[in-house]
Amino acid sequence: MNELLKKFPNIETEYNLAQLTTFKVGGQAKYFLISDDLEEIQAVIKFCLENEIKYQIIGAGSNLLISDQGFAGLIIKINNKDIDVNDSRLKVGAGVLLFEFVNLALKNNLTGHDFLIGIPGSMGGAIYGNAGSYGNDIASIVQSVRIIDGQGNIKELNQEECRFAYRDSYFKHNDCLIFDVVLSLQKGNVDEFRKKMIERFKVRKNIHPMEFGNAGSFFKNIEITEDVKDKLNGKLDISKFDGKKIPAGFLIEQADLKGWQVGGAEVSEKHANFLINKNNAKAQDIFDLADLIKKKVFDKYGIELQEEVQYIGF
Numbered sequence: 001m002n003e004l005l006k007k008f009p010n011i012e013t014e015y016n017l018a019q020l021t022t023f024k025v026g027g028q029a030k031y032f033l034i035s036d037d038l039e040e041i042q043a044v045i046k047f048c049l050e051n052e053i054k055y056q057i058i059g060a061g062s063n064l065l066i067s068d069q070g071f072a073g074l075i076i077k078i079n080n081k082d083i084d085v086n087d088s089r090l091k092v093g094a095g096v097l098l099f100e101f102v103n104l105a106l107k108n109n110l111t112g113h114d115f116l117i118g119i120p121g122s123m124g125g126a127i128y129g130n131a132g133s134y135g136n137d138i139a140s141i142v143q144s145v146r147i148i149d150g151q152g153n154i155k156e157l158n159q160e161e162c163r164f165a166y167r168d169s170y171f172k173h174n175d176c177l178i179f180d181v182v183l184s185l186q187k188g189n190v191d192e193f194r195k196k197m198i199e200r201f202k203v204r205k206n207i208h209p210m211e212f213g214n215a216g217s218f219f220k221n222i223e224i225t226e227d228v229k230d231k232l233n234g235k236l237d238i239s240k241f242d243g244k245k246i247p248a249g250f251l252i253e254q255a256d257l258k259g260w261q262v263g264g265a266e267v268s269e270k271h272a273n274f275l276i277n278k279n280n281a282k283a284q285d286i287f288d289l290a291d292l293i294k295k296k297v298f299d300k301y302g303i304e305l306q307e308e309v310q311y312i313g314f
């Protein structure tokens with residue numbers, strides 16, 4: 001038995017990752033740990049750093065494409081589900097699912113987090129990618145985030161240090177594990193909030209192809225800069241997106257890619273920015289389909305789509 005497994009008996013081997021993702025594709029992790037124990041996770045990370053073992057964090061797997069070859073290192077799934085409510089301030093474990101958080105906040109008569117309704121991720125994943133919807137994101141309620149950094153040290157980052165931007169953050173550019181987060185909500189009209197929640201669920205159900213494996217919006221929406229306006233001038237009317245972003249799905253649809261398939265993967269007919277696992281897709285099918293979309297959109301409009309979905313093992 002190797003040193004890693006001897007030292008950390010909770011680590012499993014050859015673990016199937018597909019079941020841990022909403023795409024339901026991907027190979028095995030050589031090593032796998034699910035843990036809610038900060039000390040254990042820190043010790044494991046330090047061991048990996050000292051012994052040059054690659055490691056990667058996952059949450060609820062709703063924004064991930066894991067390769068068919070899997071991951072030849074350690075996958076750590078954060079399972080810290082603690083939530084402490086102190087008036088309108090909440091300390092929330094990275095493993096708490098967003099729907100659990102939304103419901104608990106409601107039970108405590110707290111509002112101001114409606115943009116998280118229906119997002120099937122964990123708190124850690126939401127902080128990593130600054131998740132949101134309807135023009136707002138989680139950055140707006142974050143006070144601080146506790147992490148284990150790329151040297152194995154525990155640190156607390158304040159809001160500014162998190163460098164949140166549209167589907168972006170400090171965490172996307174620096175190795176770190178998000179362990180928990182302090183959020184600030186407001187006391188509010190919970191009945192209004194509930195109504196809003198039901199409405200949004202309905203909208204989501206109508207526009208998202210939930211009958212198939214998917215990982216939400218595959219590509220980021222496009223900031224309307226002068227360069228983008230020049231590129232689309234005379235090709236597409238984007239006036240209806242004034243003051244917003246151009247949905248990536250709009251460009252994909254205009255490039256006539258709805259319904260395109262590679263192997264078992266398809267560009268959803270329901271929502272062009274959703275790639276779906278239509279028929280026992282391989283991760284490679286989804287990867288190749290994404291690549292094809294990027295090439296076609298670039299050839300037609302000169303715009304480079306950027307993935308919102310995160311790749312592991314490619």
Ligand SMILES: Cc1cc2nc3c(=O)[nH]c(=O)nc-3n(C[C@H](O)[C@H](O)[C@H](O)COP(=O)(O)OP(=O)(O)OC[C@H]3O[C@@H](n4cnc5c(N)ncnc54)[C@H](O)[C@@H]3O)c2cc1C
Nearest residue numbers: 059060061062063121122124125126131132178215216310
């Ligand atoms: C049907 C559907 C609808 C969606 N709608 C939306 C939407 O409206 N808005 C939106 O923003 N997103 C949406 N998503 C995408 C996804 O749910 C969010 O991005 C979510 O925040 C990802 O969280 P996760 O826990 O699933 O992260 P994962 O998919 O597990 O991981 C995503 C990335 O986060 C990193 N990560 C996860 N946890 C941690 C941690 N504790 N520490 C460090 N890094 C971590 C991983 O390494 C990976 O790079 C949707 C997805 C689906 C399937």
